[in-house]
Amino acid sequence: MDASQSLRFILTITLLACSSQRPAHANSWWSLAMNPIQRPEMYIIGAQPLCSQLTGLSQGQRKLCQLYQDHMVYIGEGAKTGIKECQYQFRQRRWNCSTVDNTSVFGRVMQIGSRETAFTYAISAAGVVNAISRACREGELSTCGCSRAARPRDLPRDWLWGGCGDNVNYGYRFAREFVDAREREKNYPRGSTEHARTLMNLQNNEAGRMAVYNLANVACKCHGVSGSCSLKTCWLQLADFRRVGEFLKEKYDSAAAMRIGRRGKLELVNNRFNPPTAEDLAYIDPSPDYCLRNESTGSLGTQGRLCNKTSEGMDGCELMCCGRGYDQFKTYKHERCHCKFHWCCYVKCKRCTSLVDQFVCK
Structure with a gap:
């Protein structure tokens, strides 16, 4: 093997080694949404423990898993709800x-501390509370x-309080312990x-939890006799999760651009705005630019996406x-x-x- 071949060989090995190393946060608890979890009672004596089989958990989250194994199914369901709403x-x-896959879930795009990443952290935390x-x-x-x-x-005196309501207080507290553990x-x-980035993640996790907590209302x-409604029983009920998604989407549109300050805290890039x-x-x-596919940023691009020819909004073909233009084809509906x-x-x-x-982006 000559010198040039040796150099190419070394470079190839180096690139393979680098590509196989995931960023520390790439493998996330979000993967619980992609890999269905069996309920704890399904694990027979002598089987491999549940928590050791779950990927994406940090050390602290794995300890919480061992203490609250029956919660893990619902954490997975919460993550799935958040992803679907996103x-x-x-x-x-x-x-x-x-x-994009079953481990990082959203791929490399989450390595960038963008407003899209902010929304994803918030809606996922909200899903767990829910x-x-x-x-x-x-x-x-x-528990x-x-x-x-x-x-x-403000509840009228003659109305009863204490029907079996959604326990948003417990949901909020547990989600804070579990989701924030990694950060x-x-x-x-x-x-x-x-x-x-850690401070940013904690801020958005809390915003997601607060959305569910504050939108819960009285039902x-x-x-x-004959539906006379002479008496009412009331309880606390979670808002429909679509409402939570819409609320957080509004927060996404008005998200605050921040930077790390001299004191090690996040501060506004533009002081004319109110702090979050x-x-x-x-x-x-x-x-990042989401128009074109970019492996380094994780952007999938918009080639092949359906668009609305008559819309002037973001879903419009332009x-x-x-x-880049678009192609037109006919399909049966x-x-x-x-x-x-x-x-x-x-x-x-x-x-x-x-x-x-149908219209598809070129």
Whole structure:
């Protein structure tokens, strides 16, 4: 082997070694959403323990897993709910919250502290609060039950308080311990870029949890003869998760651009704006260009994405395709039609097929 061949061989080995090393945060607890978890009671004596089989957990999260094994199914469900809501909220954007594999889930794009990353952390944390709170109410967890929230002051005196509500207090506290564990374990130098990213993640995790906590409201059920509603029983109920997603999407649009300050804390890039509260999203890096596929940033690009020819919004072909143009083709669309209500009590529909135009980015 001559000198040039030896050099090429060394470079090849070096590149392979580098490409096989994942960033510390690439393998995340989000992977619980992609890999279904069996319920703890399914594990027989002598089988490999549940927590040792789960990928993506930090050391602290693995300890919490060992203490609260029955919670892990719902953490996975919460992460899945968050991912689905992220994909719904961004379905008409250049970045559409696509998952790319079963470990990093969103891929390299999460290495950039952008406002999209901020939203992803927030909606994932919110999903865990939502899932754990509901599991408590349904009696699925050994360490919590129905909500014990105090009676609202503005509730009429003759209405009963104390139906089995969603335990958002417990859901919030547990999600804070579990989701933030990974960030709190990190020991980066104060004021470093890595420390700034940790602070950003903690800010957005909290914003997601607060969204679920603050949007929970009072629900009531009427009692009385023939539905007279002479008496009501009320309880605390989580808001529909779509409302949480819409709320956090608004926070995404108004997210605060931050940087690490001299005191090792995040501060506003532009002091003309108000500093973010615990309910606001924050980011430290500009968003990458999502128009073209870029392996280094993790951008998937918009080639092959469907677009709306008549829309002037982000889903329109001009913006979605980044000026590259689009192709048109025809496809068959199947939908229910001519629905009729039959007494009693069902709706019968026909299945209609139509030929429609579709537009795809070049």
